[in-house]
Amino acid sequence: MDFFELGNLQKYFGENHVVDDASFCVKRGEVFSLLGPSGCGKTTILRMIGGFEEPDGGKIFLDNEEITNLPPNKRKINTVFQNYALFPHMSVRDNIAFGPRTSGIKEAEVEKMVDEMLEIIRLKDLGDRMPANISGGQKQRIAIARALINKPKLLLLDEPLAALDLKLRQYMLLELDRIHDEVGTTFIYVTHDQGEAMSLSDRIAVMNNGKIEQIGTPAEIYENPKTRFVASFIGDTNFFEGTVTENIDREYTKIDMVGLGEYPAYNDKKFEKGDRVTVSIRPEKFSIFMKEPGDNLNNCEGVVEDIVYQGAQTRYWVRVKDYRINVVMQHNRCSLDFKQPTWGDKVWVAWHRDDVTLLESPH
Ligand SMILES: Nc1ncnc2c1ncn2[C@@H]1O[C@H](COP(=O)(O)OP(=O)(O)OP(=O)(O)O)[C@@H](O)[C@H]1O
Ligand SMILES: [Mg+2]
Structure with a gap:
């Protein structure tokens, strides 16, 4: 006891x-x-x-x-x-x-x-x-x-x-x-x-x-x-609705994220093909690229809508179709040749398939 x-x-x-x-x-x-x-x-x-x-x-x-x-x-x-x-x-x-x-x-x-x-x-x-x-x-x-x-x-x-x-x-x-x-x-x-x-x-x-x-x-x-x-409730996050389309192996699954397309995602809760899920991705798990990133990162193309400078970090809102994706970038993580995106820039928002949390969908 x-x-x-x-x-x-x-x-x-x-x-x-x-x-x-x-x-x-x-x-x-x-x-x-x-x-x-x-x-x-x-x-x-x-x-x-x-x-x-x-x-x-x-x-x-x-x-x-x-x-x-x-x-x-x-x-x-x-x-x-x-x-x-x-x-x-x-x-x-x-x-x-x-x-x-x-x-x-x-x-x-x-x-x-x-x-x-x-x-x-x-x-x-x-x-x-x-x-x-x-x-x-x-x-x-x-x-x-x-x-x-x-x-x-x-x-x-x-x-x-x-x-x-x-x-x-x-x-x-x-x-x-x-x-x-x-x-x-x-x-x-x-x-x-x-x-x-x-x-x-x-x-x-x-x-x-x-x-x-x-x-x-x-x-x-x-x-x-x-x-x-x-x-x-704990921290900020971005939610995307989706459906499991394929179980790739025991750890990963493919999710059709509504309006964005199919992306691989870590699936620790063992969702099955056909299950509806909510995909949660924290703002700091995203990166912003000015060019299309390599194949090992999930990514989608969008336009920078808002930028808020917060000292140690900068917060971006990137419009990707129906979503306004919230991204936080730490300045000390950026290399010197990183060009800060600005309002209206075309960018790629990228995330790693391990940085995704799959949750039960409310629908
Ligand atoms: N003596 C009471 N009689 C009737 N309802 C009560 C009584 N005490 C609390 N409640 C109700 O019970 C619920 C939970 O109240 P509680 O005070 O435990 O919440 P809390 O999580 O501590 O909220 P807060 O963060 O605002 O302090 C609320 O809906 C409150 O209105
Ligand atoms: Mg209380």
């Missing part, structure tokens, strides 16, 4: 099936994220894990103990919320000391524990300040310290960075990563921000409409999405 297990969890609010048969396991010390759009049920799952909401079905286990029906204070789980929920009338030290003090630990020991936490969150000098007089990022670190001082077996974090501006969010992500490395506590992290989930997590569960669509490492989810939703 894994350190933490959620089995077939269900939750209804009236008719609304908010959590639909959610199951996952988390290893000890792992950072596991629940990622999905607003309203998909992430907070509801977290509240059921914390004991603040009763499931309508399913079981929850933590460290070899079933906790499904235990009250929150018996679960050895702490939660960090988006809005920090610090006590405004207490100093930073007293906020952090709150848990151990109420559980009757001796004052000298509490002071030592608070010092240790202030060290971990690197706010040693702010102990005597009041919450009103510190920044958002500092409040967030204090909320984390106040949870971690209780030495929970599991720390739940619900969109902990959502209230911070972009720069601070990026800094706090690194801080969270460092704090996690230092304390080694198991984290379940809820976010709707794919960048946050990708950079912090060991594994991610992608949710849509109350259901978990895929669980995997950030790279697995990005490189090998299992559904159309996962492919489009």
Whole structure:
């Protein structure tokens, strides 16, 4: 049995099936994220894990103990919320000391524990300040310290960075990563921000409409999405509809991509001749050529419609028949003799047959 297990969890609010048969396991010390759009049920799952909401079905286990029906204070789980929920009338030290003090630990020991936490969150000098007089990022670190001082077996974090501006969010992500490395506590992290989930997590569960669509490492989810939703929610992609016309061998198949023609594609999901599929190709998997490329690359001819310079990369939209193909080119990948295409140029958009993900077609 894994350190933490959620089995077939269900939750209804009236008719609304908010959590639909959610199951996952988390290893000890792992950072596991629940990622999905607003309203998909992430907070509801977290509240059921914390004991603040009763499931309508399913079981929850933590460290070899079933906790499904235990009250929150018996679960050895702490939660960090988006809005920090610090006590405004207490100093930073007293906020952090709150848990151990109420559980009757001796004052000298509490002071030592608070010092240790202030060290971990690197706010040693702010102990005597009041919450009103510190920044958002500092409040967030204090909320984390106040949870971690209780030495929970599991720390739940619900969109902990959502209230911070972009720069601070990026800094706090690194801080969270460092704090996690230092304390080694198991984290379940809820976010709707794919960048946050990708950079912090060991594994991610992608949710849509109350259901978990895929669980995997950030790279697995990005490189090998299992559904159309996962492919489009994590990163950008281009979708093409098509039909399998021929299985070339055990690995490759030929797809008639509507309006474009027949192209070979890697077929790890074992689609059969006649199956309708959606072909997903990420923008950075494409290359743009000013001349027709060689035979080993799939390619089609088009015209550059839009260009957006983004610093480290440039984004192109190339019109190919009914499609507007989105291509991202990293400048450092271009050779010196590469001529940047410009608006209206005739170009060839090319891709390798391995850089294609075949998904079940919605039609
Ligand atoms: N107490 C409640 N009573 C009725 N419906 C609720 C309640 N709490 C949540 N819901 C509904 O359940 C669904 C899932 O809500 P939840 O808060 O879990 O979503 P979320 O994924 O955390 O979204 P967000 O990213 O916006 O925080 C939503 O449709 C929400 O309106
Ligand atoms: Mg939420």
